[in-house]
Amino acid sequence: MTVVQDELSSVFSALADPTRRAILERLADGDATVNELTEPFALTQQAISKHVQVLERADLISRTRVGSSRPCVLEAERLDAAAGWIERHRELWADRHDRLEQHLETLRRRDPKGTR
Amino acid sequence: MTVVQDELSSVFSALADPTRRAILERLADGDATVNELTEPFALTQQAISKHVQVLERADLISRTRVGSSRPCVLEAERLDAAAGWIERHRELWADRHDRLEQHLETLRRRDPKGTR
């Protein structure tokens, strides 16, 4: 159904896989080719290539060209989108000191005359 | 629906859908029942119910019981897992002042004799 995913969704869903997060962690130590990325996993080169494509589509990494290989490079700033959303909402929700008040409000809405 | 996804993956993949993010945003304004959550969307109650189940599985929300309805309640702290991972990696990657050096290292590895 999701043909054209929004930016945020594609970043979050790229991060929603342990293999892909491991790839990102590996890339923090330096650029790496698909073959180098494949080594630590019990997966085929093709499978890793697909994960890399997902990360590339989410703009979390980019590729360069060095001879016949195409090393992957982290695009760290891209995490900002995800970090931004989460932080905005963490603050928003943390600021609700009024949890009890709000709960009472919920009950009130459900039982306007307060007959409970 | 099995698969036993790890914690982080289930949070990220719960966040990887605009409808679910909208539900979370709505819940920031106060607890709400499935029917209340359904209203703003052009989706059936059942579809929203399933999205709510995904959020519940990721522990981003919980349900209480008020009479015959089961309002959804935000579990804001649960965002900490996701926020933690992202922040840890943002710092890690941002700290790499040595991007040029690292790029040269990549080239060196690929052409050890420096004959290029």
Place this chain on the structure above:
DNA sequence: GAGTTGTACAAACATCTAGTTGTGTGTAAC
């Protein structure tokens, strides 16, 4: 007890996902 409301479960279906094997292609190396 009958009707209404809030919600969940079930089956069906289409689409997406994460993997596989097998094959093709571009670049470099001899």
Place this chain on the structure above:
DNA sequence: GTTACACACAACTAGATGTTTGTACAACTC
């Protein structure tokens, strides 16, 4: 030119996801 390597594309599988319609059920209202 042949050989070797790094990578991508194609076709396929199994299982998950998103949505629908239809139904069931529990709790309140009358």
